[in-house]
Amino acid sequence: xxxxxxxxxxRVLKTGQSMTLLCAQDMNHEYMYWYRQDPGMGLRLIxxxxxEGTTAKGEVPDGYNVSRLxxxxxxxxxxxxAPSQTSVYFCASSPASPETQYFGPGTRLLVL
Amino acid sequence: AxxxxxxxxxxxxxxxxxxxxxxxxxSSVPPYLFWxxxxxxxxxxxxxxxxxxxxxxxxxxxxEAEFKKSETxxxxxxxxxxxxxxxxxxxxxxxxxxxxxxxxxxxTRLTIxx
Numbered sequence: 001x002x003x004x005x006x007x008x009x010x011r012v013l014k015t016g017q018s019m020t021l022l023c024a025q026d027m028n029h030e031y032m033y034w035y036r037q038d039p040g041m042g043l044r045l046i047x048x049x050x051x052e053g054t055t056a057k058g059e060v061p062d063g064y065n066v067s068r069l070x071x072x073x074x075x076x077x078x079x080x081x082a083p084s085q086t087s088v089y090f091c092a093s094s095p096a097s098p099e100t101q102y103f104g105p106g107t108r109l110l111v112l
Numbered sequence: 113a114x115x116x117x118x119x120x121x122x123x124x125x126x127x128x129x130x131x132x133x134x135x136x137x138x139s140s141v142p143p144y145l146f147w148x149x150x151x152x153x154x155x156x157x158x159x160x161x162x163x164x165x166x167x168x169x170x171x172x173x174x175x176e177a178e179f180k181k182s183e184t185x186x187x188x189x190x191x192x193x194x195x196x197x198x199x200x201x202x203x204x205x206x207x208x209x210x211x212x213x214x215x216x217x218x219x220t221r222l223t224i225x226x
Contacts, residue, residue, distance in 0.1 A: 042216035
């Protein structure tokens, strides 16, 4: 039982490049979330999903897209990376809301 | 709308001393409140949560927190700090009714002095 896993762990991008971050959970949770963590700002919700095939915007959705084609996976895409998207990205899942969210180990993204 | 304010971005205590981390929240509906801990280069891990019922909740690693509705606070304490408690602590709030989103405070970095 791996819990929540994130791929990749670290990535460097040039401005304008695109990439996809993958989140996978093996706990059969309905809800999944993407957060970004920046110093002194805590975690801010980017997008979330309340079930397979659904997505919704969070607090800071601009510049990101998401998809939840399978219940266990939640993908975060950056179509044209900007230096302001340099951050640590965390994925989380929960069985229902507002139950405990289980977090992945994070992905460090540096945009040059 | 909901918000969380953690008082003090850095807290330093001596090993064996009381740990006290402060959190104030704002919510227009009854809240669920959480404390999460983040060790270096790791994801967040739940310490404890308040949903309904008893206002004093116990968590892992000897931590406990008290929900004070009149003060809109959710204060985290541990009677005796261990070196292993050094980490960043986040308070978070969500609404009981219909919301799926956690709103986090900015975090408090706890340092333990030997």
